[in-house]
Amino acid sequence: MFRLLALLAAALALPCHDAVAQAYPAKPIRIIVPSPPGDGSDLMARAIGDKLSLAWNTPVVVDNRMGAGGRVGAEAAAKAAPDGYTLIMGNAGSHGINAALYADLPYDIERDFAPVTQVMRSPNVLVVSPALPAANVRELIALFKANPGKYSYGSGGNGSSAHLSAELFKSMAGVDVVHVPYKGASPALTDVIAGRVVMFIGNLPPAMPHIKSGNVRALAVTTAQRSALVPDIPTLAESGLPGFETVAWFGLFAPAGTPKPIVDKLQAEVARIVREPEIRERMTALGGEPVGNSPEAFSAIVKGDVAKWKKVVKDANVHVD
Numbered sequence: 192m193f194r195l196l197a198l199l200a201a202a203l204a205l206p207c208h209d210a211v212a213q214a215y216p217a218k219p220i221r222i223i224v225p226s227p228p229g230d231g232s233d234l235m236a237r238a239i240g241d242k243l244s245l246a247w248n249t250p251v252v253v254d255n256r257m258g259a260g261g262r263v264g265a266e267a268a269a270k271a272a273p274d275g276y277t278l279i280m281g282n283a284g285s286h287g288i289n290a291a292l293y294a295d296l297p298y299d300i301e302r303d304f305a306p307v308t309q310v311m312r313s314p315n316v317l318v319v320s321p322a323l324p325a326a327n328v329r330e331l332i333a334l335f336k337a338n339p340g341k342y343s344y345g346s347g348g349n350g351s352s353a354h355l356s357a358e359l360f361k362s363m364a365g366v367d368v369v370h371v372p373y374k375g376a377s378p379a380l381t382d383v384i385a386g387r388v389v390m391f392i393g394n395l396p397p398a399m400p401h402i403k404s405g406n407v408r409a410l411a412v413t414t415a416q417r418s419a420l421v422p423d424i425p426t427l428a429e430s431g432l433p434g435f436e437t438v439a440w441f442g443l444f445a446p447a448g449t450p451k452p453i454v455d456k457l458q459a460e461v462a463r464i465v466r467e468p469e470i471r472e473r474m475t476a477l478g479g480e481p482v483g484n485s486p487e488a489f490s491a492i493v494k495g496d497v498a499k500w501k502k503v504v505k506d507a508n509v510h511v512d
Contacts, residue, residue: 212452215275219250222443223271223279225264227257231394231477235310235441236280238473242464260350260511261285262296269298273448275457278307282441284352287496291504292350292511300497305449306489308458309442310465313479314412314420315356317392317427318401320383321408328410328430331390335366343369344390345379350511353379353393355500356413356437358507360392363432383407394439395420396478413437420478440482442489454486 220243222236233255240251256264265285271277279285281304290300298304317328325331335342346354349372361368371388373379376397383391384406391398392413401407402421411427412418415436427435443461445454462483464470474481484492503509 211450212456215453215456216247216249218276219252220275221252221254221277223264223268223277224253224255225257225261225268225279225281225285226255228255231311231439231479232280232282232285232441234473234477238470239280239310239443239461239464242467242470243460246460246464260292261289262293265289265300266297268444269303269446271446273305273446273450275445275449275453277446278457279304279444280310280441281444283439283496286442286444286493288350288352288355288500290497291355291500292509301494303447304444305447305454306486306493307443307445307454308461308486309440309482309484309489309492310461311474311477311479312414312438312440312482313477314395314414314418315352315392315437315439316395316398316402316409316421316424317360317390317411317413318380318383318398318407318409319391320386320389321405322386323389323408325410326408328425328427328432331410332364332366332431335364335368339367340369342390343371343388344392345371345373345382345388346391347376347379347393348372348374350509352437352439353391355503355507355509356392357390358509359435359437359499359503360427360432362503362506363435380407392437394478399478419480420475439479440492441479442482442493458483458486 222240224233224236226232236253244251256267268279286300325334344357376393379391382388402409409424411430412424465481465483
């Protein structure tokens with residue numbers, strides 16, 4: 192009898208599920224971007240938003256809420272009504288690293304958001320000064336071990352993905368290299384080229400022109416598999432640090448409590464969009480690869496990132512102002 196009642200309840204719920212999905216969207220959708228116009232999150236939000244607007248004949252507005260390393264935008268999204276009309280294009284910093292860095296976040300990344308889908312992922316890349324006597328990662332680690340504290344690496348700032356990726360490298364390699372924070376990737380790369388710091392681990396796009404010109408030497412990418420964008424560059428995992436993986440990504444979230452039919456409808460449409468040749472080309476230009484995975488798979492990635500960065504922050508005793 193209980194099983195019969197459960198089956199009946201499930202059957203009655205199906206029309207309701209379909210009705211919720213069919214009625215959505217009935218008004219404009221807002222996509223919050225927790226960073227300035229022109230960066231990766233913003234470009235992806237606008238590309239996806241334009242396609243959603245065309246597909247559903249509904250206005251999709253991008254709302255840049257930058258500040259506090261992504262916390263301003265993330266807080267606004269977390270506190271929005273869970274009805275599918277406010278979304279956020281989060282990234283590995285706003286929805287991964289921040290949970291490890293800040294104990295006083297006014298929201299919980301895992302509790303207060305409903306992952307929709309990871310839109311794009313891209314590798315970070317380890318580059319060194321061409322003058323450094325290290326042709327590969329194993330030689331680089333040997334050089335650092337023979338000269339503890341002598342060399343320094345640059346990052347885009349304290350708590351940035353470049354900073355924490357390098358600290359993970361230091362921990363796994365067992366080396367002592369001094370951190371020099373900069374205000375962004377470009378000045379850090381400039382000083383790698385000049386030899387003021389010897390290493391940088393950061394997003395592929397800003398490093399790519401310098402790799403092609405020979406101003407820096409690329410030793411490895413940070414993804415688990417080689418990148419189709421730079422297939423000749425080995426991974427850190429295959430270069431002596433098995434298990435090493437850091438990924439830059441952008442992904443769509445809704446506030447927690449958003450009805451699952453709406454989350455599923457969004458996921459299906461965005462997954463279709465990222466397979467379009469035009470969107471794939473835009474992602475390639477940004478050094479990325481399309482994903483479009485399930486909410487469950489994306490949720491597992493977020494949880495894994497948060498756990499990884501909490502350990503790195505604790506082990507490296509990282510503090511931010």
